[in-house]
Amino acid sequence: MEITVAELRKAFTKAGYITDEEVLITVYLSLKLEKPLLIEGEPGVGKTELAKVLASVFETELIRLQCYEGLDENKALYEWNYQRQLLKIQISKEAACGDDLEQNLFSREYLLERPLLQAIQSDKKVVLLIDEVDKTDEEFEAFLFEVLSDFQVSVPELGTLQAQQIPMVILTSNNERELSDGLKRRCIYLYLDYPSVEREVAIIQARLPDVGEKLSGEIARAMAVMRADQEIRKKPSVAETLDWAQALLAMEKDRLTDTIIEQTLNLILKSKADQKAFAKNIGSARLAEAARAEK
Amino acid sequence: MGVLVWQRLHGQKSKVKDYLEVNVVRFIHLLRHAGLRIGSGEVIDALQALTLVGVVERDAVRIALKSTLVKRPGEQAIFEKAFALFFGSPNKREAEEARYRKKLEQREEMLDEANEELTFQGQPLELSEQEKLVYANIPEQDRQKLRSFIEKTAAGKNVDQHFHPILESVVKGSLSYWRKSLRNELDLSKTPQTGDEQLNALLDSVGRVDRHDDGSLLEEDMQNIADKDLPRARALIRKLARQMEVQIARRYRQSNKHKRLDVRKSIRHNMRFGGTMFHLRYRSRRIQKPKLLLLCDVSGSMARYASFALQFIYGINSVVGSIESFVFAEELERVTPYFREGDDFSTTMLTVMNESQEWGRGTHIAPVLQALRREYENILTGQTYILIVSDTKTMAVDDAVQELRQIKRMVKDVVWLNTLPAQDWQTARSVEAFSQVVRMYPCNTLSDLEQVMRQKIIN
Known part of the structure; x- marks a missing residue:
């Protein structure tokens, strides 16, 4: 696929990812400049989904590195298959062959490739998703931006391994901590916010065409009201919007009423504290009214 | 700098005569003065991005510059305003300049x-x-x-x-x-002071954007936070507490990296492989989490501070061993059980305020400390940190100091979070008296609260 903004728009829509010009142009720039794309935003706005869509649009593999506290190079880049090496030593002892054993033990055969190395060594241009990078330690982050600026890694026993194809790199962050300037400098940046009511209606319509236009609008407006409440901690995500729409579809409802909202509230707000905050600040009746009030 | 970059990208022959390139560099200059951190690498990216999207569509230019130059959510509003002004109509710019000139004149007159x-x-x-x-x-x-x-x-x-x-x-x-x-x-x-009158005028206008919505709340005296800002303040405390929790949890986890080989366990475990060390076993350091005992003054105007401090401390409950909380004015009252009922924080605070006898009374710290020492001796251990949130204004200061000395001997440390603004400390005798016995830190803004917890308690 030729990389242009228009082509990306077409392909994203075809894949059911409804988005705006800002996202499209930013993704386009990241691809053309071959720079990692750092996406920040609240949980559930579609950061990870963007990487999946890119992989499907370019019909390529998605390699995912899920970050967590304590993630280190061994889990992200490579490690030697220690157990296999030991077995080889045991077998060699009995077979009494040993001259080139050491060389063999540190060959590709004993190398366990982890996501970063897999992406660099892939023959095809892949999408490398480094998910929730804000959960890693600062030292791992420093190591990461070394890899991302040169797209090569050094394995002491094998030498430097250069990327065959520069992967499309997507980093996501929930903004739980500020990432270093070094990492940010190397990336194109995109802040993804919750979709506007109009865009959320379009998303529902694209994913669940059976949900009527009226109900889609009501769902989207209801979601916007809930997300605007400061006391609701876990704001409902786009995935939850779709779950809710699907549930309403299964219940054969075509309008939002306070009773339906009460019956299905636990699909959107999943903690006792959030449900209490909702009851206190908004309430089902007011939400139904706000949802039905078309601008 | 930017001009040189542009020349490097397009060869020396390309003369920077067109206003666009110079304007992009001036725009970046404006953003830097507005507080955005933009490195030279990002300037190169921005100029390259512009060559890709072209300069015909205004919105594409805006997005190209934004995605390469703005890397923090809090900077987005500044960028949007600066872009609208800088690349806006000349009339608008001239109006801004005229407004700024007038403002300068008025300032001089004043x-x-x-x-x-x-x-x-x-x-x-x-x-x-x-x-x-x-x-x-x-x-x-x-x-x-x-x-x-x-x-x-x-x-x-x-x-x-x-x-x-x-x-x-x-x-x-x-x-x-x-x-x-x-x-x-x-x-x-x-x-x-950008060195360019036109940019000064624009920067004056851009600078009026609330750069970081949370920034002003962080530095605001907690007592002065308006009621309408309370939900935002609570959300901010949750965010600060969460960020601190993540960092502390990471640090604890990091200490596991220096784990030591547990030779005894490794040998025992690998007996089944004939002594070949297939699976290594490690020892890691046991983490001692601090036990906190919170003593909050809820007399008169102190209630707001107490409420924020309690919310913050309970926000980081996963990285502290245990939390015991008390409120006081003239008498001591244990409020820990209220926080164990699983309600959201605002409801819990409301219950505490409604049911507590102490809220809004005068302060008398000495009998409060005495009651703590006598009735709760079992929780005053060598692992306990006592945090006192109070403005030190109390009756019978000397008696309170004596009580404090005795309690300090029983626990790991006593830290006083003083809500009196630091500039008023010199005039308050009680501050001097208490600070001779315990460590005292100013704590009248959310920023103070977060810093003192991070640097002085959890470390």
């Missing part, structure tokens, strides 16, 4: 007025630019009072130039009061 009117025996008072601006903005009748006070003092018997510094500090004190009262109406920001 400073001249203050210089002329605030003199002591013919000598001008040494006041900062901001103090002079405050003076110029207070109501005329109050200015008149201040002037007549200076005149009367200057005309007094045996009053000579030695009185100059004393009078100056009295005037400064009065202006400081006015500064606090007028803080929402006054613009005391310094004039922009």
Whole structure:
């Protein structure tokens, strides 16, 4: 696929990812400049989904590195298959062959490739998703931006391994901590916010065409009201919007009423504290009214 | 710098005559002065991005510059405003420049007025630019009072130039009061200094954007946070607590990296492989989490501080061993059970406030500390940190100090989070008395609270 903004728009829509010009142009720039794309935003706005869509649009593999506290190079880049090496030593002892054993033990055969190395060594241009990078330690982050600026890694026993194809790199962050300037400098940046009511209606319509236009609008407006409440901690995500729409579809409802909202509230707000905050600040009746009030 | 970059990208032959390239660089200059951190690598990216999207579509240019230059959510609003002004219609820019010129003239007039009117025996008072601006903005009748006070003092018997510094500090004190009262109406920001008049005008306008919504709340005295901002303040506390939790949890986890080989366990475990060490076993350090005992003064105006401190401490409950909380005014009252019922924080606080007898009474710390020592001896252990949130204003300071000394011997440490603004410490005797016994830190803003917890308690 030729990389242009228009082509990306077409392909994203075809894949059911409804988005705006800002996202499209930013993704386009990241691809053309071959720079990692750092996406920040609240949980559930579609950061990870963007990487999946890119992989499907370019019909390529998605390699995912899920970050967590304590993630280190061994889990992200490579490690030697220690157990296999030991077995080889045991077998060699009995077979009494040993001259080139050491060389063999540190060959590709004993190398366990982890996501970063897999992406660099892939023959095809892949999408490398480094998910929730804000959960890693600062030292791992420093190591990461070394890899991302040169797209090569050094394995002491094998030498430097250069990327065959520069992967499309997507980093996501929930903004739980500020990432270093070094990492940010190397990336194109995109802040993804919750979709506007109009865009959320379009998303529902694209994913669940059976949900009527009226109900889609009501769902989207209801979601916007809930997300605007400061006391609701876990704001409902786009995935939850779709779950809710699907549930309403299964219940054969075509309008939002306070009773339906009460019956299905636990699909959107999943903690006792959030449900209490909702009851206190908004309430089902007011939400139904706000949802039905078309601008 | 940017011009050189552009020349490097397009060869030396390309002369930077077109206004676009120069304008992009000037725009970046404006953003940097507005507080955005933009490195030279990002300037190159921005210019490359512009060559890719072209310069015909205004929106594409905006997105290209935004995605390469703006890397923090809090900077987005500044960028949008700066872009709209800088690349907006010339009329709008000229209007901004005219507004800025007028503002500068008015400012100069105000400073001249203050210089002329605030003199002591013919000598001008040494006041900062901001103090002079405050003076110029207070109501005329109050200015008149201040002037007549200076005149009367200057005309007094045996009053000579030695009185100059004393009078100056009295005037400064009065202006400081006015500064606090007028803080929402006054613009005391310094004039922009970009070295370019046009950019100064734009920066003055961009600078008025609330750069980081949370920034102002963080530095606001907790007592002055308006009721309408309370939900935002609570959300901010949750965010700060969460960020701190993540960092602390990471640090604890990191210490596991220095794990040591557990030889005994490794040998035992690998017996089944004939002694070949297939699976290594490690020892890691046991983590001692601090036990916190929170003592919150809820007398009179202290309630707001107590509420914020409690929310913050309970927000980081996963990284502390246990939390015991008490409120006090004249007597001690244990409120820990309220926080175990699983309600959201606002509801819990409301229940505590409704059911507590202490809320809003006068302060008497000595019997409170005595009650803590006698009735809760079992929780005053060598692992306990006591955090006292109070402005130190109490009856019988000396008795309270004695009690505090005794308690300090029983626990790991006592830290006093003093909600009295640091500038008032020197005049309060109680501050001096208590700070001789325990560590005391100023804690009247959310930023103070977060810093003191991070740097002094959890470390």
